[in-house]
Amino acid sequence: MRQELKNIExxxxxxxxxxxxxxxxxxxxxxxxxxxxxSAVELQKQITEQLKEEAFLNDVSVYKKTFIDPSDxxxxxKTKGFWFTIPPFLLLIALLLLWNxxxxxxxxxxxxxxxxxxxxxxxxxxxxxxxxxxANTNAFQTAYISKNLPAGNDAVIQLKGSNxxxxxxxxxxxxxxxxxxxxxxxxxxRQIKDKAAMAFSGIPMNFNDDQENFNFSAAGxxxxxxxxxxxxxxxxxxxxxxxxxxxxxxxxxxxxYYFDEQTENWKxxxxxxxxxxxxxxxxxxxSISFKKDVEEFIKKEELKNNGPERDSNKINVGITSLxxxxxxxxxxxxxxxxxxxxxxxxxxxxxxxxxxxxSFGAYNLSEVYKVENQIAVxxxxxxxxxxxxDDAHMLTVIDMNYNAAYSFKPDEFICNSKANNVFLLxxxxxxxxxxxxxxxxxxxxxxxxxxxxxxxxxIESIADxxxxxxxxxxxxxxxxxxxx
Amino acid sequence: xxxKNPNIVEQLRSGNNQKAIAELYKAFPAIKKFIYNxxxxxxxxxxxxxxxxxxxxxxAQKTEFVLTCAPGTYLYSVSRFLWKDVLKKRNKExxxxxxxxxxxxxxxxVERFQEQQLQANKLARVxxxxxxxxxxxxxxxxxxxxxxxxxxQTFQYSSVNSAKTQKYKCIERAKKIAxxxxxxxxxx
Numbered sequence: 001m002r003q004e005l006k007n008i009e010x011x012x013x014x015x016x017x018x019x020x021x022x023x024x025x026x027x028x029x030x031x032x033x034x035x036x037x038x039s040a041v042e043l044q045k046q047i048t049e050q051l052k053e054e055a056f057l058n059d060v061s062v063y064k065k066t067f068i069d070p071s072d073x074x075x076x077x078k079t080k081g082f083w084f085t086i087p088p089f090l091l092l093i094a095l096l097l098l099w100n101x102x103x104x105x106x107x108x109x110x111x112x113x114x115x116x117x118x119x120x121x122x123x124x125x126x127x128x129x130x131x132x133x134x135a136n137t138n139a140f141q142t143a144y145i146s147k148n149l150p151a152g153n154d155a156v157i158q159l160k161g162s163n164x165x166x167x168x169x170x171x172x173x174x175x176x177x178x179x180x181x182x183x184x185x186x187x188x189x190r191q192i193k194d195k196a197a198m199a200f201s202g203i204p205m206n207f208n209d210d211q212e213n214f215n216f217s218a219a220g221x222x223x224x225x226x227x228x229x230x231x232x233x234x235x236x237x238x239x240x241x242x243x244x245x246x247x248x249x250x251x252x253x254x255x256x257y258y259f260d261e262q263t264e265n266w267k268x269x270x271x272x273x274x275x276x277x278x279x280x281x282x283x284x285x286x287s288i289s290f291k292k293d294v295e296e297f298i299k300k301e302e303l304k305n306n307g308p309e310r311d312s313n314k315i316n317v318g319i320t321s322l323x324x325x326x327x328x329x330x331x332x333x334x335x336x337x338x339x340x341x342x343x344x345x346x347x348x349x350x351x352x353x354x355x356x357x358x359s360f361g362a363y364n365l366s367e368v369y370k371v372e373n374q375i376a377v378x379x380x381x382x383x384x385x386x387x388x389x390d391d392a393h394m395l396t397v398i399d400m401n402y403n404a405a406y407s408f409k410p411d412e413f414i415c416n417s418k419a420n421n422v423f424l425l426x427x428x429x430x431x432x433x434x435x436x437x438x439x440x441x442x443x444x445x446x447x448x449x450x451x452x453x454x455x456x457x458x459i460e461s462i463a464d465x466x467x468x469x470x471x472x473x474x475x476x477x478x479x480x481x482x483x484x
Numbered sequence: 485x486x487x488k489n490p491n492i493v494e495q496l497r498s499g500n501n502q503k504a505i506a507e508l509y510k511a512f513p514a515i516k517k518f519i520y521n522x523x524x525x526x527x528x529x530x531x532x533x534x535x536x537x538x539x540x541x542x543x544a545q546k547t548e549f550v551l552t553c554a555p556g557t558y559l560y561s562v563s564r565f566l567w568k569d570v571l572k573k574r575n576k577e578x579x580x581x582x583x584x585x586x587x588x589x590x591x592x593x594v595e596r597f598q599e600q601q602l603q604a605n606k607l608a609r610v611x612x613x614x615x616x617x618x619x620x621x622x623x624x625x626x627x628x629x630x631x632x633x634x635x636x637q638t639f640q641y642s643s644v645n646s647a648k649t650q651k652y653k654c655i656e657r658a659k660k661i662a663x664x665x666x667x668x669x670x671x672x
Binding site for chain 2: 001004005008009012040043044046047048049050051052053054055056057059060063372
């Protein structure tokens, strides 16, 4: 490197504070001695500052386009009013959710035909609401699973479709007046795991912590309620249910949120989300019955040894026949020493143990994030034949980076302008249209007309929608923006 | 705002400014309202707000700078002084429908900012002549705080050393354009 360039490097080191104490001293001494050098240092400093400021102003102007609307381009971000447009809609969704629950409850009476005093059985029934509007969307609702349980006994429910386990202690439920529940009651639950199930679930995926608004990216939503004679039950004061919850992903920074039906907002619970350490642990005995068998065997042996002498050749010990499957004998040719039998257990890496649920309702294991590159879109929708879709009922925005689906009134919505998004439009007549916005297609805040693809015949259930979203994810993977 | 974002100054120093800018823009509606109420329009509001952001950004680069109030409050306060000055320059009555609370710190910072703007305008012309590639390379290092290794990859230099040499050549060029080449080639 030329000497001039070396000097520039030296000045840079000084300005960045990376010179040693001695060199710094020498440098400052040289500056005092040589005014020309001092002004060279000052100029270099000013140049770097100018470069930074220009870059900063460039960033500012990019943001200006996004956040400060050009005056002819009305944006709902412009004022605080934006956030006031969301809560009423959330309220609507929450009402839909509650209404749907009530519907399910009513259907229960018709469909389950409660041979009422069932005490010991766990009958499982899928409840599907057939009356939900718009038409044909019931296939996009995650069904509730129902079980009849005796109130006086502890109940351990292995949740259908996952390894999650719900524990309900005996005598832990009360009715609306606070009286303990006797006899049998009915528990209803459902798990909403993926974007497809969230798309028309009516579950709001926004969170407000009284200061800011966030979006959820969920690792699992769980809803549980209990009923007796059509009356919704409550968890008795001081009691709690316990949930071993198998999350959909193992990630730090997640919280458990509870949907407060009074305020129509999610509240963060104080549950600590702890995933188990990876790896296995060893236990000397897995099977109590095996241990018992061994003990009995040893007792017999002792009795035998203390009893009258026998021909040892005639004794058939048959140790191996006592060993349950999967348990290895540590050493061959030795007696059944309990300490020598080890069983390896592997932790389920996604299982969060003993989450306390102090009331019935919806719980959401989720991380929160803020939508980057937010834009507000005024939208109209046309079908493939450019005909206006005039019965749009709801728009679901799915950002392929996150496990969530966000519902909006169809005429205006927000999204990440630089992400791969799927816009699903549900019409009042039960049709489903889709528009895939790739991250490479740049959008700005403003008005758009979307040409939608009619997928009503292809997507008729959550499973179909899931397949479709998988297909979109595969097609757009290369352009998915990196999640920070 | 400061409670939620105690590190906004840190963010402004780090080169990853997007988050900070998004947060600071929350102060814009109040400032715009103030400008509107005092004889300005949308363009004035945006200019004043941009200058206020620059005052904060410039200060945030100083290690000794501490933000003693919420960033929004700071921007609002700076904007009021800046707007007062604009009105003065436009020979308008500076009688505003508000009274500027005596805030010597902010006032002196705004004065200093305006003094520096003269030099900044001169350097802006230097930057125009510098060439886009040089500018982007230097901004990648000084603003985005990218490592020289990343810069070498991004700008397709054969090695980190050649990227470094190019960086210093760009500074040398900027200095020459500014009319003050480093005259002393003697080893320091």
